[in-house]
Amino acid sequence: MSETQNQRIPILDLRRQYQSIKSEIDQAIQRVVESGRFILGPEVESFEAEIAAYLGVPHAIGVASGTDALLLALKALGIGPGDAVIVPSFTFFATAGVVANVGATPIFADIDPLTFNISPASISAALKAGTPRRERVKAIIPVHLYGQMADMDEIMAIAHKFGLYVVEDAAQAIGAEYNGKKAGTIGHIGCFSFFPTKNLGAYGDGGLVVTSDDELAERIRMLRVHGSKPKYYHHLVGTNSRLDALQAAILRAKLPHLAEWTRARQRIADRYDELLRGIKSIRLPYRAPNRTHIFHQYTVRVLGGKRDALRDHLAAQGIGTEVYYPLPLHLQPCFRHLGYREGDLPESERASREVLSLPMFPELTREEQDRVVEAIRDFFEQ
Ligand SMILES: Cc1ncc(COP(=O)(O)O)c(C=O)c1O
Structure with missing residues (x-):
């Protein structure tokens, strides 16, 4: 075997990407370290504005991970104990884990065998009269698996008919489109992950919540800082879940x-x-x-x-x-x-x-x- 034939081919190699934009990344990191501003502040605000413009949404809120994006989305919608949420069974664990973590019950739907995404027919079946927990369903979380969007027209139509919220899990689908609309921008709330392996990956954990709803945006902004506004005055019980300023600076370098x-x-x-x-x-x-x-x-x-x-x-x-x-x-x-x-x-x-x-x-x-x-x-x- 020749030298090149012996070399491993990884499923993903993040080092090559870093080498191709090394000076931009290094400058971004240095900028934050020299600024002394590590929690929220100008880098996070600028990234939020830039990604909101990229996605074409009024509100983009940086949070600590894709998992937290989903968790805060459910909390902002008031979903909790006694409620149920329809999720696909074939997805990363976080999609259903967050439902359980707010005290609600996941109801698993099957997938469309062609796209691997949640099947609208399976969602409808879960909402049929007589189905257990049907009355308690408050939301659907479609996942845009592998980078291709779920059938959002059908999902939104079902949600509308039953008065349900739609939280898009767009962790794997940043920039993907459905009839010209970007992933994360069709449902009531869209959630993204910047886990390093994602198409837009940070150098650590990171996530984003987007919405067009001013009130939901305000709640999510509060929830990521223990529900406070201003500091030390708590309207909601939130948590500590902010996008790190260093990660925001890295993501700003990568977004273009x-x-x-x-x-x-x-x-x-x-x-x-x-x-x-x-x-x-x-x-x-x-x-x-x-x-x-x-x-x-x-x-x-x-x-x-x-x-x-x-x-x-x-x-x-x-x-x-x-x-x-x-x-x-x-x-x-x-x-x-x-x-x-x-x-x-x-x-x-x-x-x-x-x-x-x-x-x-x-x-x-x-x-x-x-x-x-x-x-x-x-x-x-x-
Ligand atoms: C479909 C899906 N949902 C949620 C997440 C959770 O994101 P994170 O790892 O940033 O918490 C991921 C990625 O890991 C994912 O692929």
């Missing part, structure tokens, strides 16, 4: 590059599609009409029960992959008391057995991509 990074991801996805098409056991990511996919992940289905063997084969060749997510949330041990059984949400369960995310980041080279595809072809030709 986001569009170009997204285009690079989309080019890589197009090329994967082209090179993998024709492999019978692989289902390529579906791209729904009227939506732009920002390819936070490039996730294929591996049919015939071969997903884990393919993953091992790629790992043996130094190629990183990941399974997002191996166990749907309705079957997680911590939700056993809710009484779900295997077979209840078949598409979520099938996705958990079949999905595999391949190396995807803007700096992935054509040679690396060729090696990934060759290794996949090798496996199926064995």
